[in-house]
Each structure stands twice: as structure tokens, then as C-alpha cells.
Amino acid sequence: MLDKYSTQTMTKLPLAQLVAPNGQLAIESTAEIAAELIARLRAAPHWLVLVTEQNPIDLDRVVNVLTAMGQRDAMPVGKLPRISKTEIRVDAQQSTRKGKVTRYSRTPDALPLHTDCSNKAIPPNLVAFAMEQPDPQGGGESIILSAADLVYELPEDLVSLLRQPVFPFVGEKRYPILQGEGDDVRIRYYRNQIDSALGEQCPLSDDLREALDELECYLALSKRSVRFAMQAGEVVIMDNQRVLHGRSAMPANSSRLMHRFRLSVPALALSA
Ligand SMILES: O=C(O)CCC(=O)C(=O)O
Ligand SMILES: [Fe+2]
Known part of the structure; x- marks a missing residue:
């Protein structure tokens, strides 16, 4: 039986649906896309998959949308948000670095459900993963579970x-x-x-x-976590304070390549 907090469905949002009728991503429409994404992320389950249908994915466009999200309701107005950008790929050298919990991202291992930057006074509330190349053997599936x-x-x-x-x-x-x-x-x-x-x-x-x-x-053992294989061109966008994320293992020689973005989006933190 489903109850009112059952949020295990996955929202796949085609970017094309959000683009202006002339197909252009004008300044205004980027701001509108950002507003729409924020509105959706503020509601349960607080994460979604943006489908760009681009292969290769246009990372500048992703960054523009994330920047516009970070600027929304930000003080002072117009201040550019700091976005941390990292390539996530299996990297034997990086993954052996001692003492850094973040090195786990660069191993082929499964990552259990977690918050990014859990050690920061205020973890960034927006984390996005843009998939450039999925693991050809189907490894590295994403797993997401909302706190609710x-x-x-x-x-x-x-x-x-x-x-x-x-x-x-x-x-x-x-x-x-x-x-x-x-x-x-x-x-x-x-x-x-x-x-x-x-x-x-x-x-x-x-x-x-x-x-x-x-x-x-x-x-x-959660029955409410959602596990799925991201396709090239898809971007998972989540409220890092309201959902946990993880991934399944992949082969040691996997060519999987995803891009991680983290930033603070003040508009997401405002209470509804
Ligand atoms: O590889 C993934 O799918 C997730 C990686 C991750 O959680 C991270 O780098 O913070
Ligand atoms: Fe993570």
C-alpha cells in the first residue's frame, strides 16, 4: 500500500520540455529552467533526472543552469555561486591516497548511501552528477534514498x-x-x-x-531506495541535505565517466 510519504518514483525531466519554443536557451529561459528545477527539488522526493538528450553532454550548459539555480534568491543579487566540479572516473592512483574519504569516488567499488561533504559545517545543498559515459557493462548504477x-x-x-x-x-x-x-x-x-x-x-x-x-x-535493506542506470546525457540533480546517494560497483577497468557538481543554492533552503 502506498502512503503519502511514498516517493520512490523517479522523475525524468526532458530538458527539451523546459527550453523556450524557439529552441534557444536565452538568458531568461536559463533562469526559468533554474526556477522550475528549484520548484521541483523543493518537493518530495527532492531529486530528479534531467534528460538532456545530448551525447556528448554539453557541460557548459549544465553549469549555466546550475549557476542560475545558485543565483536565484541569492544575496547579494547577481553574486556568482562557487561550483565545485570534479570528474568521477576510476583512477588507481587517486584511489590509493590515504586519509581522504573522498578517494572512494575514484575506486571501482560500491559507495554506500551517503551525504556529500558530511564533514562541512553546512554541506552544499545541491549535488548534481552529469553522466558522460556510463559503464559499458552496466556497473556503477546510481542509488538514491530520500530522508523522508x-x-x-x-x-x-x-x-x-x-x-x-x-x-x-x-x-x-x-x-x-x-x-x-x-x-x-x-x-x-x-x-x-x-x-x-x-x-x-x-x-x-x-x-x-x-x-x-x-x-x-x-x-x-531499504525498500524505498531507487536504483537505476544513468544514460549518457542524463544529469541527476539532488538536494544533498534531503536525500542520500550511492552507487553500485563497477569493473576495475571501467571507462565510466561522470561529472560531479556541488554548490549552495539558497533558494532550495528556503522553507516552502
Ligand atoms: O559515482 C557515483 O555514482 C557517485 C559518486 C559519489 O557519490 C561522489 O563522488 O560523491
Ligand atoms: Fe557522493
């Missing part, structure tokens, strides 16, 4: 523990894993990041450690 769907599956006592601002991600700071109510649930989670913070110092009570292990089980 996750909470629906968790027992209440576990949710209460995860709401406590006691979890280390880096240094001395402590954060809650879950925040907010109903569909406005926000999440900060990356088990590797927590484990690396725990390794450095800070003890965590047995109750809280058990809560983390229990959470891992629920994440691995």
Missing part, C-alpha cells in the same frame, strides 16, 4: 537517537544525523566519515554505535 522515505522505515527509538547532536564527522564538532519533521526531514550521513572521525579520537557510547550499525542495515 528512510525515516518512514526506521523504528521510532532509532530515529530519536539519530536526532541527537552527538555524531562526529570531523574534529570536535558534533552533529545530528536527522533533523526536521515530516517531508522536511534533513539528513547528514557518511559512515566512512564518522568512522574516520571516531578513529582519530572521540568515543561514542555503545548505544550510539549500535544505532549506527542498525542504520546501516536499514540503508542496505
Whole structure:
């Protein structure tokens, strides 16, 4: 039976639907596309797949749309958002770098569900992955789970523990894993990041450690996570504070190439 928080459907939004009738991406229409994407991302499930039908994908156009999203409602008006851009491909050298949790992206390994930049005071609320070349053997599938769907599956006592601002991600700071109510649930989670913070110092009570292990089980077994193979030219855009993402493993010699973008989009953070 479906309930009101069941959001496991995937929205595929063809870019062509958003382009002005003359086919041009004028300044105005880029701003309009950005406004439309923000409106959609503010509603559950807080992520979507933009289908550009471009192969190869036009990354400048993706950046223009993301820039316009970051500028919307930004203060001061017109300030250009800082966008972090990274190529995600299997890279044996990068993946052996010690101490950096982010090195996992460059391995062929599966990535469990996580928040990007979980160790930052405020993780960027927008993360986008533009697929240039999928793994020819079908590896590296994307997995996404909204925080609201996750909470629906968790027992209440576990949710209460995860709401406590006691979890280390880096240094001395402590954060809650879950925040907010109903569909406005926000999440900060990356088990590797927590484990690396725990390794450095800070003890965590047995109750809280058990809560983390229990959470891992629920994440691995979630019936509400959505798993799909991105096609070339598709861009997954997500609210990084409201959904977790991960990926399946791929062959060590995979030619998969995706581009990751991260930025802060103030308009996304405004309450509805
Ligand atoms: O490779 C992917 O699909 C996801 C990679 C990822 O989560 C990341 O780089 O933050
Ligand atoms: Fe990630």
C-alpha cells in the first residue's frame, strides 16, 4: 500500500520540455529552467533526472543552469555561486591516497548511501552528477534514498537517537544525523566519515554505535531506495541535505565517466 510519504518514483525531466519554443536557451529561459528545477527539488522526493538528450553532454550548459539555480534568491543579487566540479572516473592512483574519504569516488567499488561533504559545517545543498559515459557493462548504477522515505522505515527509538547532536564527522564538532519533521526531514550521513572521525579520537557510547550499525542495515535493506542506470546525457540533480546517494560497483577497468557538481543554492533552503 502506498502512503503519502511514498516517493520512490523517479522523475525524468526532458530538458527539451523546459527550453523556450524557439529552441534557444536565452538568458531568461536559463533562469526559468533554474526556477522550475528549484520548484521541483523543493518537493518530495527532492531529486530528479534531467534528460538532456545530448551525447556528448554539453557541460557548459549544465553549469549555466546550475549557476542560475545558485543565483536565484541569492544575496547579494547577481553574486556568482562557487561550483565545485570534479570528474568521477576510476583512477588507481587517486584511489590509493590515504586519509581522504573522498578517494572512494575514484575506486571501482560500491559507495554506500551517503551525504556529500558530511564533514562541512553546512554541506552544499545541491549535488548534481552529469553522466558522460556510463559503464559499458552496466556497473556503477546510481542509488538514491530520500530522508523522508528512510525515516518512514526506521523504528521510532532509532530515529530519536539519530536526532541527537552527538555524531562526529570531523574534529570536535558534533552533529545530528536527522533533523526536521515530516517531508522536511534533513539528513547528514557518511559512515566512512564518522568512522574516520571516531578513529582519530572521540568515543561514542555503545548505544550510539549500535544505532549506527542498525542504520546501516536499514540503508542496505531499504525498500524505498531507487536504483537505476544513468544514460549518457542524463544529469541527476539532488538536494544533498534531503536525500542520500550511492552507487553500485563497477569493473576495475571501467571507462565510466561522470561529472560531479556541488554548490549552495539558497533558494532550495528556503522553507516552502
Ligand atoms: O559515482 C557515483 O555514482 C557517485 C559518486 C559519489 O557519490 C561522489 O563522488 O560523491
Ligand atoms: Fe557522493
